[in-house]
Amino acid sequence: MKLIHLSDLSASDVAAIWSLVDTPGPALQGTVAWSFEGNGIRTRTTFIQAFRELGLEFIELPNLLKTAEPVADLAGYLDPFYALYVVRESDHDRLAAFARASSRPVINAMSGRGHPCEVLTDACYIDRSIKPLNAATICLWGPTTNVFRSWHELAAVLGFTLIQVCDERHHDATLPVRFRTSAPEYADVVITDGWPAGSEAGATALDAPHLARMGSPALLPTPPFGLGRELLIDPLEYPGFVGYRQKMLLLAVQKAILRYLLPA
Template sequence: MNLIQITDLSANDIASIWELAERQDMHIQGRVAWSFEGNGIRTRTSFIQAFQELGLRFVELPNLLKTAERTADLAAYLDDFYDIYVIRERNHERLAEFASNSYRPVVNALSSQGHPCEVLADAYYVNQAIAPIQQARICLWGPPTNVMRSWHELAVVMGFQVTQLCEAAFHEAKPSVNYASTIESSFDIVITDGWPESYANADWSLTTGHLEQMGMPHLLPTPPFSIGREIAFDPVSYAGFTGYRQKNLLLPVQKAILFYLLNHKKSSSKLS
């Protein structure tokens, strides 16, 4: 089992991961191949801490998938050395190809098309602190990003709807997403993400006025947030800001993901 996109999991898998996130006693032996493109300060911090707390040995392999070598050859050479891969790689297609060629579980720590671990941690917070995930009124604010796509996938797997408020040009036909260009209802939580570099439309910077129209929901700005772009004000000043400590949940959820995938893979006949 891999976690390249959230649709690699079932609703039962996600429920099991969230249950494991409650545990304090998880330990498992194994060797992690760790490759991390870019900064990703929070994700890097929490994954390294997760490796250490679980008792996993890890080796950093910088730019693992940047080589011109075929992914089938990379996997064939490396699989005997590692039990799981955690890779942050912008090229989503190459990451997915590597995962399909490896006999070991591969975790997407961020790609151009998804940020599954981040969204599983944020959804865990919603489920625990705001409302059961199938009942929570969730608004995604702004144009499509990798974070938004992972929320779309989660909604499909878990059987709920999200509303995405963005320009009409970005609206798509998706079973899990209600697209809108105007605020027509209230929400429990609004989630933003950093805009693509090519995007700059001040009309879509989230304001306190927008939040008032939505009933003063919780606000979860996916870091690093940019004041004056996706958010027009300092979110720390807003009473509904979910707070810096909300991101502490990355650690227990990432630990649970690693533990779950390693146990699942070890029981697989593929490796027997």
């Protein structure tokens, strides 16, 4: 099984992964191929810790997919040495092609079109700590990003209510989500993400009046967030901020994903 898009999963897959978050399990066997483009300080920290806690060896392969070598050749040569790949790669299409070519599980640790592990973590937190997802209204604030695309995919899998607020020029008819140009009258959670390059025109930063109009929902800003850009309110000054400790769940969910894709 691969995890390149959240649409690769079924609702039962998501439930099974979340069920492993609090369930102790045996150590896993094998070596992980680990390739990580960019900083990603939170995701890098928690994945490495997850490998260690699960007893997995890991070998870093810098810029695994940055070569001109065909992905079929990379997979053919490397698959005998590795039990699983965890790859952060901006070129989503090349990552997806490598996953198709490999006989091993491949986890997207972030690409230009998705951030499935981050969104599975945040959704798990919302479901457990704020409101069951099947009864929740989630508002995405701002232009579409890789994180937001993963939210669209998860909403299609699980069937919860998702609204995205952004300027009309950023509405995307290919995404199965309700787009709005202004704040809805109610939301349980508002999620922001860093604006894509070039999307500043027409983009509206989230401020205190917007949050008040929505009934003072929980605020889950996807880090790293920039004050004065996507956010005009300091999360630390907002009572509904989920807090820094919310991201500690990354470790537990990433371990659960690894256990689900690579059974002992």
